[in-house]
Amino acid sequence: MPFLHLSFYSTFTLSALGLAFHRTHLVSALLCLESMMLAMYVALATWPMTTQTPSSTLMPMLMLAFSACEAGTGLAMLVASTRTHGSDHLHNLNLLQC
Numbered sequence: 001m002p003f004l005h006l007s008f009y010s011t012f013t014l015s016a017l018g019l020a021f022h023r024t025h026l027v028s029a030l031l032c033l034e035s036m037m038l039a040m041y042v043a044l045a046t047w048p049m050t051t052q053t054p055s056s057t058l059m060p061m062l063m064l065a066f067s068a069c070e071a072g073t074g075l076a077m078l079v080a081s082t083r084t085h086g087s088d089h090l091h092n093l094n095l096l097q098c
Contacts, residue, residue: 004050011039026081026088030074037067 019032045060082088 002050004046008039008043012036012043015039023090026074026078026090029090030071030078033074034067034071037063037070041067 015032015035019029019036022028022032041060041063044063048055078088
C-alpha cells in the first residue's frame with residue numbers, strides 16, 4: 001500500500017474515531033466531520049494522479065460543495081442549540097423532547 005493511501009485511510013479513520021469517542025461538544029463533532037470530508041476531498045482530488053487516468057474534476061468539486069453545505073448546516077444547528085439550550089454539550093440535546 002502506498003504511503004499516500006495509508007495517510008488518507010489513517011486520516012479518515014482517526015477522524016471517525018474522534019467522532020465516535022469525543023462526543024461531548026457539538027463543535028468537536030463538527031470538526032471531526034469536516035476533517036473526514038477534507039480527507040475524502042484530498043483523496044478524490046489526487047486519485048486521478050495516482051491511477052494515471054484523465055483528470056475528472058467533477059467529483060472533488062461536488063464533494064467540496066457538499067462539505068460547504070454540511071458546514072453551514074452544522075453551524076446553524078450549533079447556533080440554534082446554543083440559543084435554546086445555553087451550551088453546545090451533546091448530552092443536553094435529546095430528540096425525544098423536541
